[in-house]
Amino acid sequence: MSPITDEELLKRLPDTLIDHDNKEFYRGWLDHRLLIDRCESCGNWFHPPSAVCPECWSRRVTPTEVSGRGTVHLLVRLHQGRPAPGVDYSTPHPVATVELVEQEGLRLTSTIVRCPAENMRIGMPVQLAWVDRYGEPYPVFEPAGR
């Protein structure tokens, strides 16, 4: 598989604010890979992306694939909100901040799919999944162990 070029990335995610710090994060989406910045010097994971590790100021930062496993840390149900294809607020849209297993405090916020609303709760284990949004992959979470 040939790597996705910068031009292709910008063309496939046309309205996204992509810069030199987060371009690999978004390039990962197109390959269904969740890439989170990790410092090669001190091992720290951090998000959102930055050229410099906030713990040790090293520039040896590598976008690194994570397991996608984690635990729901915050959970909101939006009864109204910004428009997006496939998001229907007639049933409340769940928004979950997930603490990833790689490191305490390393979190990613998205929605939860394939889970009845009554089963969603803070503390539930989840895993990464992908849905289609605007015709391209978008990272979400689903209950673990599916």
Next chain:
Amino acid sequence: MPRNPIKDQISFVGVGSTGFARSATGRSRTDLALEASIAAITDAGLEAKDIDGVVGTAPAAHRIAEDLGLPEVTHHSNQPMPLAFAVVDAMNAIYSGSCDTVLVYHALYRAPANSQAAANDPFRRGLGFGGSPAPAPFRVDPEQLGAEGYAAWASRYFHEYGAPQEVLGLIAVNERSNAVRNPLAAMRTPITMEDYLSARMVREPLRLLDMDVPVDGADAFVLTTTERARDLAKTPVMIHAAAVGLPKHHGEDRIDGLSHHGQHVVVKSLRAKSDVWIPDVDVYFPYDGFTIIALSWIENTGWCKPGEGYDFIRSNWDSGGNRIMIDGRIPVNTHGGNHSEGGTQGSGHIREAIAQLRGEAGDRQVTGARTALLTPGGFFNNAQGLVLRTDR
């Protein structure tokens, strides 16, 4: 002791407000800012030639200076919200000698996304948050936390402490009960706990009545040295201590947790700088852009322990006034806060504190009020604190 050489050296000497409305005003944001600014300068007994500093949120400070015909300005800047950022910049500019007398202003202006009345105003097309021109339409997914971050951490509050949802309702009822007596307020019809619980969910677990009210309006202030203030018309209201606080992790989904965020940084700094602290204040103003913010300020400022807000508020509830009255004497957000006076991003809290300390708060007046504690801002990148005093 931490350094606080500016303690009591800078005072508020003028205050002005347009009052707040949810109906279409048919006026521009700049118009509102100018009305409040002229009122504040007049209140101080000053004129355009006396103002040599201008600090505000929006519109641009240089534009306000020009529209007011200020002849020579030697310090001007625009600061983010809430307004204590502007107050801190203004007081530092005066103390350092950059200027002597500063106009501080904040104008609220609803965008089409905020209300139907604003959407019906053809001259607001293309305006975004706060009435500034809307930014380029980059993709923002529904899951991107902005203001939704407070609903997210409210979910965590209920998860960690098992508090009943009525704890937030008590905050909302308190604000409305106070706004009833504030002629500047947009929302003056009393509400009950039943009204709160039956309000529609917006960002569950937060309801419509957990959120501030978008309004049009403006507040403005004049600050100068306390030494000069003693020669002016009104009782000087001194800035005894001021703090802003930024924690290491301050993204909406990245703060360490409910036990450490911006509020904790502010409280630590402000408490160290101030000679007075709770319960020796006469009136308290926790920020309340969302009810969860005010509840958290009450807990994190130390009025009670984390997670004990429900019991604390209930045991300090004035059932006659249907509002909080700490120790039977300290009311909270006497103007009605962002919830019921209107979403002023903190300018209303400062204006009301000045009115209370001057003894100009009418039938809201706290008898003999001399010390006010204000904690503007929230959890993330905008927590602030002020201790204001008068020696009248």
